[in-house]
Amino acid sequence: MKKLSEFYSVVKKSTNSKSIEEIIWVILGQGINVILSLIIVKIISQMGPNDYGVYALILTAAALLGLIYGSFQQGFIRYYYDYKYERKEEIFVNLFLKFLSISVIILLFFVLIFSFFAGSFLNGYSIIFLLIAGLMVITTKVSELFNSWFNILRKRKINTILFSCEKGLIIIFFVLLLFNNSLTLGNVILFIFISTSLFIIIKLFTFKKFIPNEKPLEKTQVNVLQKNMRKRIWIYATPFLIWAAAGWLQLNGEKWIINGILTIKEVGIYAIMMAIVNALVVIPSNIINEFATPIIFQNYADLGVLENIKRGYIYIKIITLLVFVLTVISTIITYYFAENLITIISSKEYIKYWYLLPLLTFGTGLFYTGQTQTILGMALDKPKKYLFPKLLIGGLAVILNLIFIKIFGLNGVAYTILLIGFIYVIHITIVNRNIDDSFNKQVN
Numbered sequence: 122m123k124k125l126s127e128f129y130s131v132v133k134k135s136t137n138s139k140s141i142e143e144i145i146w147v148i149l150g151q152g153i154n155v156i157l158s159l160i161i162v163k164i165i166s167q168m169g170p171n172d173y174g175v176y177a178l179i180l181t182a183a184a185l186l187g188l189i190y191g192s193f194q195q196g197f198i199r200y201y202y203d204y205k206y207e208r209k210e211e212i213f214v215n216l217f218l219k220f221l222s223i224s225v226i227i228l229l230f231f232v233l234i235f236s237f238f239a240g241s242f243l244n245g246y247s248i249i250f251l252l253i254a255g256l257m258v259i260t261t262k263v264s265e266l267f268n269s270w271f272n273i274l275r276k277r278k279i280n281t282i283l284f285s286c287e288k289g290l291i292i293i294f295f296v297l298l299l300f301n302n303s304l305t306l307g308n309v310i311l312f313i314f315i316s317t318s319l320f321i322i323i324k325l326f327t328f329k330k331f332i333p334n335e336k337p338l339e340k341t342q343v344n345v346l347q348k349n350m351r352k353r354i355w356i357y358a359t360p361f362l363i364w365a366a367a368g369w370l371q372l373n374g375e376k377w378i379i380n381g382i383l384t385i386k387e388v389g390i391y392a393i394m395m396a397i398v399n400a401l402v403v404i405p406s407n408i409i410n411e412f413a414t415p416i417i418f419q420n421y422a423d424l425g426v427l428e429n430i431k432r433g434y435i436y437i438k439i440i441t442l443l444v445f446v447l448t449v450i451s452t453i454i455t456y457y458f459a460e461n462l463i464t465i466i467s468s469k470e471y472i473k474y475w476y477l478l479p480l481l482t483f484g485t486g487l488f489y490t491g492q493t494q495t496i497l498g499m500a501l502d503k504p505k506k507y508l509f510p511k512l513l514i515g516g517l518a519v520i521l522n523l524i525f526i527k528i529f530g531l532n533g534v535a536y537t538i539l540l541i542g543f544i545y546v547i548h549i550t551i552v553n554r555n556i557d558d559s560f561n562k563q564v565n
Contacts, residue, residue, distance in 0.1 A: 367515025448486025
């Protein structure tokens with residue numbers, strides 16, 4: 122009864138008019154994002170399983186870059202409210218923009234070098250194709266970074282409008298290509314690059330409008346402050362960079378293993394099923410986390426205020442439960458409607474392994490349930506506590522996929538994802554219990 126009373130108290134405090142409006146925009150944004158993402162997949166899948174498989178492999182590069190960017194973004198998210206309270210918000214945001222500018226220049230250099238060298242020995246792929254693919258990867262991830270910032274700033278309405286318009290423009294381009302019989306892999310990549318580039322400019326100007334102009338400081342003072350900020354973010358982000366490698370192996374390495382052991386067609390079929398899992402589990406889970414994370418970090422900004430810490434902890438429990446319930450509901454849906462779902466978002470060319478969809482859904486959902494729980498360690502500045510679980514499942518994912526895919530074919534991927542999901546959620550639960558016990562001993 123006491124826990125129920127605490128839960129009700131937290132919900133009551135959080136349901137003011139502003140919070141209700143934010144919740145509405147988050148739900149609306151989630152719905153629009155899922156629908157537009159599935160429309161994009163539906164159109165692109167008309168290229169056929171082989172070309173869609175190549176597209177899925179290109180996206181693994183985007184996923185790796187997203188994980189690397191995400192490592193540093195975690196630091197910016199974690200400390201934004203700390204510096205906001207200290208009236209150093211503008212200096213902190215300018216540090217992010219410097220980081221973004223420098224990283225993009227470095228990435229452009231690597232893309233250019235890679236395109237020239239790889240284009241000479243990759244049959245069927247020109248230097249221009251590789252260059253545009255690399256540029257698409259960069260712009261896609263940079264655009265997503267701004268989406269995260271609008272969530273940090275709790276500008277849910279603006280975020281929903283901007284990413285909806287961005288995906289809407291991509292769909293318009295794809296429809297035109299489809300009607301003109303020009304829906305090729307090269308054109309798909311080109312128009313994604315054009316659309317995301319345009320919206321990066323729009324998002325950048327919009328983002329700057331929300332950052333207040335603070336009292337100007339001397340350049341020397343700013344440099345000292347940003348040096349300390351960089352050091353703080355680097356220390357916080359270091360474990361996430363290690364996670365990035367392990368996370369990529371777990372969530373994207375299997376596509377390359379499928380391509381190596383089976384065929385590119387199987388990669389395309391698997392990618393379509395994971396697009397459904399993404400729409401039903403990953404996108405909603407990420408949005409739940411993105412909505413709750415700034416609120417939770419606000420409560421953990423001062424670790425000396427135990428009432429706020431307690432409230433933040435209850436929030437973590439609530440969103441973890443929400444992600445698990447979402448997982449169960451999504452698994453039930455895919456169990457009964459797998460073939461229909463695959464056909465709706467692609468075609469009958471992709472339904473050969475429909476029976477794997479519920480397993481992929483439940484295993485992925487378990488992983489994201491565990492991932493949601495890691496907010497506790499991040500809020501308490503203890504991300505290193507999750508280093509071993511991340512490395513463990515990253516390594517296990519590769520080993521199990523190599524073994525299971527060789528023995529069971531594409532079924533082996535589903536078995537791996539299911540097993541990894543169970544291991545991860547149990548391990549993170551144990552780690553969180555230790556973190557919570559250690560924190561309670563310090564404050565008592």
